[in-house]
Amino acid sequence: MKEKECCSKFEPSRWDGKTFNWKDKTFIKEFIPTFFHIPFPPMIGWKITKMLKLVEKADVCPAKKDWLVLFYDPSAFKSELYMSTNGRVEGGVNVKISGSFMAKVFDGPYNAIPKFIKKMDKYLDGKGKKALKYYVHYAYCPGCAKKFGKNYMILFAKV
Numbered sequence: 001m002k003e004k005e006c007c008s009k010f011e012p013s014r015w016d017g018k019t020f021n022w023k024d025k026t027f028i029k030e031f032i033p034t035f036f037h038i039p040f041p042p043m044i045g046w047k048i049t050k051m052l053k054l055v056e057k058a059d060v061c062p063a064k065k066d067w068l069v070l071f072y073d074p075s076a077f078k079s080e081l082y083m084s085t086n087g088r089v090e091g092g093v094n095v096k097i098s099g100s101f102m103a104k105v106f107d108g109p110y111n112a113i114p115k116f117i118k119k120m121d122k123y124l125d126g127k128g129k130k131a132l133k134y135y136v137h138y139a140y141c142p143g144c145a146k147k148f149g150k151n152y153m154i155l156f157a158k159v
Helices: 040-057 112-127 142-148
Strands: 019-035 067-076 078-086 093-107 133-138 152-158
Touching: 019 040, 040 078, 093 112, 112 133, 112 152
Parallel strands: none
Antiparallel strands: 019 078, 019 093, 067 078, 067 133, 093 152, 133 152
């Protein structure tokens, strides 16, 4: 029996070292409580499932390979989740993100984010840029990370 596909096979070359210029890129937004930047795992799945149902109901799903779920931590006790859409979502907190974003792909454990941000800062410095804000996209859920043997994440630096 064919295994059900969860996360699409990630292609780092589509993202790594690329610059994306977003003008009013549409997302829906949710919040997750965290404890010193560590989210409560059941909340992630619950919020993403809730968001996904809204996006599917609105019929504004991006192609699976283009789908982004961005995490932003404005404080040690709260994360913001942004799920990309192809339009307005009834019942969701609709937001638009604009700006220039430089992206780098990293592979490692979730708790390595501070180390990856330092590497990204060094990369940006070499390009004469400075991050104003960081968003993280995790390419795989924990199950698919185990299945594929990689735990890719994209750091998007708003510059």
